[in-house]
Amino acid sequence: MAHGLDSYAAERERTARFLHTADGFARLRDEAWRQFVSMGFPTTQQEEWRFTSVASIADGGFMLAEPPESPALSIDIDPFRMTDVAAELVFVEGHYAASLSRSTVLPRDAHVDSLASALAANRERLRLHLAHADSFEGRPFVALNTAFLDDGAWIDLPAGSVLEQPLHLLFVASGGAGGRPFMTHPRVVVILGENSQASIVETFVGCDGARYFTNVVTEIVVGENAGLEHYKLQYEGNEGHHVGAIQVRAGRHARYASHSISLGGALVRNDLVAVLDGEGVECTLNGLYAADAERLVDNHTTIDHVRPHCGSREMYRGILADRARGVFNGKIIVRPDAQKTDAKQTNRALLLSEDARINTKPQLEIFANDVKCTHGAAVGQLDDEALFYLRSRGLGERTARRLLTHAFAADVLNRMPLESVRAKVDGRLQRQLARVLPDAA
C-alpha cells in the first residue's frame, strides 16, 4: 500500500465496529476508500498541492475519535457559542453531542439534524444528494472523508422557508483519544429549496497543544432563487491540521455568499468550489486568513461560471507574520455558454516579516467571448507613509502597525452581514494581532 496509507487502513478496520455501517451507505464508503487508495495522499509534485506538503497528515498516525460516552470538554466552548440561533449543533471529536446542542421551532418540513441520524433513517433526499454535489474523483481528502462517513450535519430546507436566525454548527476538537493524535471526518450536507433563505455558520475550534486532523466536507445545493450566507470560522488549535472542502452548486437566480475566516491551525487547506449552474446567480467569496509562527494556510477557490448572466465577486486577504506561509489560488472558469459573465477577483497579502511568504496565483479559464473578468493580486508590506502619519500624531510604532493591519482585514469583516459574527471574529483577530504586534513595553 502506498506511503502513509497503512495507518488509515488500520483505522478503517479498527473502527468498522462503531461506524454506522448498517445504514445502507457502506457501499459508498467502500467505493470512496478504493478511490482514495488508488489516488493516495497528494504530493507537492501535483500542481494543486505544489506549495503544501501533507506529509504530516499522511504520517500523523491519527486515530479516529470514538463517540464519547459523555462529552468531556477540555476547552471552554461558551465563547464560541452563538446567541439567537435557529439551531446550534455541537460536535465533539466529530460526533454530534445532543446534550450540548439546542434548537428552536423550525419551519414546517425543515430538517436540521445530525448526519448520523439522517444516515440511520436512510432519508431519500440524503441518498439523492450525498456525495453527488461533491464527487471525490481526483480529490483524495474528499474520498477519505467519505470512506469514514459517519456523522456531521444534515440541513434540508423546503421551498420557500426563510430562517430569520442563523444555524450554527460548532465542531470542537477537544483533545480526546486519551491524548493520542486523533482525526475527525465530519460531513455537512445542506439543501436549500427554491426561494428559501438561510445563514449558516460553521465554526471549528480546537485545543492548543493537541495533535489532530480535521477533514471536513461541506456539500451545498442552493436552489432556484434561494439565498445562503455561509460562514466558515476556522479557529483550530495551534497543532491542529485542517483540510476542508466546500462544494456549492447554485441554481438559477440563487445567491451564495461565503465568508471564510482562517485564524487557527498549524496546517490549513481550504478548497472551495462554487458551480454557478443557472442563469443570474450572484456569488460572493470573501476570505480572510492570518497566520504567525511556522503555520501554513492554503486557500484554493474555484468559481465555475456555467450559465449566462452570472456575477461573482471574490476578495481574499491574508496577514502573514513570523515564518508563516500563505497560498492563494483563485480559479475562475467561464464555460462557452456563460456569456455576460461578470467576474471580479482580488487577493492581497500583507507580509509583516521578512521571513513570511505567500504564493499567489489567479487562474482564468475563459471559453466565452462576451464576458467581463478582472483580477488583481498584490503582496506587500504596510504603507510607510501611513505608518509615519500615525506615528507623527503620537501613536507608537507597533500600535500604528496594528491599526493599519486591522484596517486591512476589516475590509473583509465589514462585508459580513451578521453583526454578532463580525464582532466575535473581530475580537479574535484583535487578540491575534496584539500577540503578533504587542505594544512596546
Next chain:
Amino acid sequence: MKTRGMNAMLRIINLHAAAAGRNILRGIDLSIDAGAVHAIMGPNGSGKSTLAHVLAGHPEYQVTAGEVLYDGADLLAMAPESRARAGVFMAFQYPVEIPGVSNAYFLKAAVNAVRASKGQEELDAIEFMTLARERMTQLGVDEALLNRPVNEGFSGGEKKRNEIFQMAVLEPRLAILDETDSGLDIDALKIVANGVNAMRRADRAFLLVTHYQRLLNYVVPDMVHVLADGRIVRSGGKELALELEARGYGWLEAPAVAETSTGG
C-alpha cells in the same frame, strides 16, 4: 537675532539633511521662541518641506550634520511618536489616506497616546467626542468628517481642514504647517488661518512653510525666512513676504548672510 537666546523653544543649528542620497538642507540656523509665528518661504525645491519633515522625524530623511534642540532636548534623537507626545505637530502637505480607520478612532488614539505619555488619564469616548465637537464647531468643520476613514476620498480642502482640526484637538506646543495653504480656495484658506490665529498663545510656536504670500495676509508672522538651495538666505519681518510677492525669488538667488539680518 534676538531669538538666539537660550530660552528658545526650538533651536536649529547648522542643520544638514539628505534624502535618497541627495543633499537638500545645507546648513540651516533658526531659533523660534515660544509664542512666535515664523514663516519659511522659498521657491520649489529649496528644501522647505524637507525641513518640516526632518523636524517631524520622517525616516526617509537623513540628518548628516547639525543639531536641533526642542526645549533644550535633542529632538533628532526622538522617535516621531515621542516628538508628537512632546508637543510637536506637523500638518502634512499631502495627508495620507488610511482606509478602514475612522477619523474619530484614529484621533482618539492619538489624543490618548499623548495624554498617557504625560501621565494624564485617557479620555473615554464621550469625553473625546465632546472635545472633538467643540473644536469642529470652532473651526467650522463638518462633523461628518469624524466618522469617515482618515482622509479617504476627502477633497484637497477637506484634507487640509482635517489637519487643522487634528492640530486643534492635539493642542501641540510647536505646530509646523507644511504648505497647508497650497491648493486651497479662499474659504478653506480662511478656515486654516482662523485655526492658526485662534491657537496663537504665549506658550505655543508656529512654523508656517508656505510657497505663497497669501496665507500671511491672514496670519501675520513675527518673522519671515527665505530658503534657497537648502539655506536661509534672508530673514526679516512681515514686510519681507510682501517684497517677495512683488519681486519674486529671483533677486535672492545670491545667498545673503542670514546671521546678519535682524527682526522679529
